[in-house]
Amino acid sequence: MKKWPLFLGLMLVVMLAAISCNKEGNEPAPIAQLDRKPMLENYANNFIAPAYAKMTTDVEALESAVSAFVATPDQTKFIAAQQALATAYLQWQKTDLYEFGPAEGAQLRSYMNTYPVTVSKVTDNISSGTYDLESFGNRDAQGFPAMDYLLNGTDMSMYTTGANAAGRKAYLSAVVAKMAEKIKAVNTDWSTYKSTFIESTGTDVNSSLSQVVNGCVLYYERYLRGGKIGIPAGVMSGTPSVGHVESFYSPENSIPFAVAALNEVKNFYTGGTAASMQTYLAAIGTKDDNGMLMADLIQQEMTEAINSMKGLNGTLIDNINNNRTSVLQAYDEIQDVVPLLKVDMVSAFSISITYTDNDGD
Amino acid sequence: MKKVIIPGLAVMALLTTSCNKKENTVIPATSEQKIPYSSLSSSTSYFSKFVDDNGNSTVDFSGQTTRTMMFSEIDAYIKTGTTGTLSAVKLKNMFENKNNPFSDASLNSATDKVISAKTAQSFSATNADAERQVFLGYFAELERISALNGQTAEQGKAGLLGGKRLVDEKGFEYAQFIQKGLMGAMMLDQICNVYLGDDEQSADNTITVEGKNYTALEHHWDEAYGYLTKNEVYPMKDPADATKYLESYLGGYVRQVTAAAGGDPEGIFLAFLKGRAAIVNKDMATRDEQIAYLRTNLEKAVATVAVSYMNKTMAESDPASRFHELSEGTGFVYALRFAHNAKINRVKSDELLNILRGKKDGFWSLTNADLENVRNQIADAFGIDKNVEVNH
DSSP: OOOHHHHHHHHHHHHHHHHHHHSTTOOOOOGGGSOOHHHHHHIIIIIIHHHHHHHHHHHHHHHHHHHHHHHSOOHHHHHHHHHHHHHHHHHHHTTGGGOSTHHHHTTHHHHHOOSSOOHHHHHHHHHHOOOOTTSGGGGGGSHHHHHHHHHHSSOGGGGTTSTTHHHHHHHHHHHHHHHHHHHHHHHHHHHHHHHHHHHOOSOSTTSHHHHHHHHHHHIIIIIIIIIIIIHHHTTTTSSOOGGGSTTTTSGGGHHHHHHHHHHHHHHHHHTTTSOOHHHHHHHHTOBOTTSOBHHHHHHHHHHHHHHHHHTOOSOHHHHHHHOHHHHHHHHHHHHHHHHIIIIIIHHHTTOOOOSOOOSOO | OHHHHHHHHHHHHHHHHHHHTTOOOOOOOGGGOSSOGGGOOTTOOHHHHSBOTTSOBOOOOHHHHHHHHHHHHHHHHHHGGGTSOOOHHHHHHHHHTOSSOOSSHHHHHOTTOOTGGGSSTTSOHHHHHHHHHHHHHHHHHHHHHHTTTTSBOBTTBOEEETTTEEEOTTOOOHHHHHHHHHIIIIIIIIIIIIITSHHHHTSOOSSBOTTSSSBHHHHHHHHHHHHHOSSSSSSOEETTEEEEEOOOHHHHHHHHSOGGGTOOHHHHHHHHHHHHHHHHTTOHHHHHHHHHHHHHHHHHHHHHHHHHHHHHHHTOOSHHHHHHHHHHHHHHHHHGGGSSSOTTOHHHHHHHHHHHHOSTTGGGGOOHHHHHHHHHHHHHHHTOOTTOOOOO
16 A cells, blocks of 8 residues: 555645744634535535425425315324324424525524414414414414424314314415425525535635534524423523423424434534535644544534433423433533534634524623 | 545644644734723723723623622512511522512513523533522522521521521521522622633624624623623722722622732722723733633632631621521532632532531531631632631
């Protein structure tokens, strides 16, 4: 094997680097020379665009399952619609973290997954028959949480013999139609936005790197750590509120959804076999106090976070009620990743966090 | 392909690794400082020194003042336990700002300002929850013993001691555990670990926050300051009585650790001023020096007060005064776990608390040798004169 020339070359570089750094007032790390384009290409082509495409397919499948059920409601079609919902809701866990660019402009997350659902709004809308799902006040009466209530928290007979079954069927159809409209728009926008995204290779506030990192860290911190675990477990308040778990009416899904979301963040971070935040961070070479590459430490801590969530047996609600310490420990594992991303990685990338904390300053 | 890419990255990695550790922040010459450090003094107004181009103050820490006012209402309510029965539910509601528990309506409407959320916030969720449970446990005890306020406390009997101190069977005055405890769990922790911590201090310092006239980083610094004092200078004298100060809670105690007791309240104020100026000047090296100074000196002040209370207790023979001071001191021993450098960390703090409270009859069983033991361990850890007494 011809490894010697490479080794000698590297040695030379090390020596040069050492010499060049002996001078005072050395230049900042030459981050600008690192090529961010392969990372952006990988992200756009292998992560973001496929996620929105699959999300669109899944919501369309849900829409047709609902449509079939509404046309002639029976138990078989009801179950088919429930299953289509579970599939789409799971895919949402692999899509939600990409809320930057077109999705951010469309406020996709707020239409798709504002929870807990406010059931009184849903039932008011059903009984009145007049509602505007674009209105801000209806964000908590639509999307996946409303579908979860309508298909998993509602008896099938409500659509046949129940009072105002027609209104209920109409609302179910309207909610899924709005979801389909929103996701299709973002999916379409990404096909044109993709080239802009890939070409924006700087590190300024509007650059794709800044968008990706801010979107990803915000999602991880606020919507995954806080929304899925912290708020229902009462991490900040000290008082658990299980009514705030995601997928409340199909509670067996809360933990698998959180695990799927964590996995997606990790996969996105590592980038599969191509260039990613991890390879970029490794190239910059930041290390922790023990000399471990920060790029690898983050992956390791993410794996620990995933394992800690997987380690919870039973539903998240059960665990919060009866095994809260384990939930808090899992939260701590998830939290361990936050400063690594938000402080260490962000500063290594020479970008800054542009969103502000909203925990009541 | 890979063979080409990997060496390329490796080379870059080596170049950057070897250099980025030495990132040195150039300290601007005085002429380049927007706010010259030499312009700062102990009489500089924190509010009017830091202004935008239109002369408006960029300082805002109303959230901290709101929480201090909530703290103050909790405190006042607990004091009514000497004459009436306290409700643990009401105390919990005040702690969590739920169900409109405050008499000041503006506090009830400040629904995003919650003391419990800012209690031990820098700890892991598991450990923070444990600390919050400590306070909830005190609330329950207060409800129980306040119902007994008609009897005189003695060894093994809860009630009023000296006619005015509500204590349990062991002589513990929970009002003090809570008050001094929160000075650590909320104020010291928020200042030293949260707002002066890496996360908040890595906030953006280039653009003003939307709708505000400060950067996120400037704001975080001010929020740290706001947990020490609500005043424009620190410590602030009472204009109506020059012998008194307007400081309360953590700021009130830190103020008392004067030079004679090895402290430096004015130095702490100057460090807050200088750090804030450094942020305006984009001089992170100077900012970092102030953070280190503040962390060290604030926790040393808390430790000094704890030592002082142990000394005062030893000299006190009246149980009401003795247990009152000992309860204050115990609260400060607990508070030490929230210091950034954690010379008395959770484990050590629990160990010391166990010496103070773990005997069969609690404070009634303590000897001066026990108090000396606790005192000496704290004094040694912080390098404080073990005989120090503070005028509090």
